[in-house]
Amino acid sequence: MDLALLRTFVAVHRAGSFTRAAGLLGLSQPAVTGQIRTLERQLGRPLFLRTARGVVPTTVGDELAHKAAPHLDALVEIAEAGLDDRSALRTLHLAGPPEFTALRALPALTTLVTQGLAVRCAFGSAEELFEGLGAGHHELAITTARPRGRLLAATPLCDEEHVLVAAPRWAARLGGPAVLQVKGVRALEALPVVEVHESLPLVTRYWSAVFDTRPVTAGTIIAPDLRAVLACVAQGAGLGVLPRYLCMDALDAGEVVALLNPPVPPLRTYFLVVRTGALALPHIARAHEWLLRAAVDW
Numbered sequence: 001m002d003l004a005l006l007r008t009f010v011a012v013h014r015a016g017s018f019t020r021a022a023g024l025l026g027l028s029q030p031a032v033t034g035q036i037r038t039l040e041r042q043l044g045r046p047l048f049l050r051t052a053r054g055v056v057p058t059t060v061g062d063e064l065a066h067k068a069a070p071h072l073d074a075l076v077e078i079a080e081a082g083l084d085d086r087s088a089l090r091t092l093h094l095a096g097p098p099e100f101t102a103l104r105a106l107p108a109l110t111t112l113v114t115q116g117l118a119v120r121c122a123f124g125s126a127e128e129l130f131e132g133l134g135a136g137h138h139e140l141a142i143t144t145a146r147p148r149g150r151l152l153a154a155t156p157l158c159d160e161e162h163v164l165v166a167a168p169r170w171a172a173r174l175g176g177p178a179v180l181q182v183k184g185v186r187a188l189e190a191l192p193v194v195e196v197h198e199s200l201p202l203v204t205r206y207w208s209a210v211f212d213t214r215p216v217t218a219g220t221i222i223a224p225d226l227r228a229v230l231a232c233v234a235q236g237a238g239l240g241v242l243p244r245y246l247c248m249d250a251l252d253a254g255e256v257v258a259l260l261n262p263p264v265p266p267l268r269t270y271f272l273v274v275r276t277g278a279l280a281l282p283h284i285a286r287a288h289e290w291l292l293r294a295a296v297d298w
Contacts, residue, residue: 006068014275073278097123130147133275157292165239166256170239175187230256234250
């Protein structure tokens, strides 16, 4: 059986589409279609069923992918690493949100770097990261959304607690958490908001979870980096909703104050996302496992 045909088959199985697989392989769609038909003739069995949104593997297709994919990935690993035992020096192409990647993921991978792993980082939204994974630009991504389809596989990494914070002078004016709990959400409407996007994603999620309403604000400052949001909040620019890991030092130092302590704080889940089958590659699997271990203490 031709290995090139198997490689194309695995790409289609993972992508769920002849078109997407063609893009990943650098081939034309007719070429991919022709190779799959050739393989089906050789096996005497259909491997995919066409649907309106792509293709779905048959039972035979799933069985073949399960048997062939790990071995093909291992062959790719050998080919890319060469025969001089430099596999430990592989480069991991990591992607994720800038703050979490910088403050959590990269420090956690330091030990692997000292052991020979090279890391190259990219930042972006979940949609951008999924697209980059599918196109082969990234190997491991950290996202706050779970991907759909068969091309990508996600593993929960950790939960992130969100905290409503403001500078001490704003907290004193509001009367502190106990008073604010009684006054309710209307007491917050006089404060400006510092956020990462015009849609106020973090504040809106917090208001929905804690107050069961949408936010009404006196004004906004938009800074597309949570570290910039924290700096603005600490200077008294307004209130903000931040991950506890990011503002923990500022809370301990009294630079910002938690305005509320809800019994069930809003959470957001992070996922480790890879292309299906990519964990057969040792450098990706090791980084994946290392991050999962580190996340136990996050």
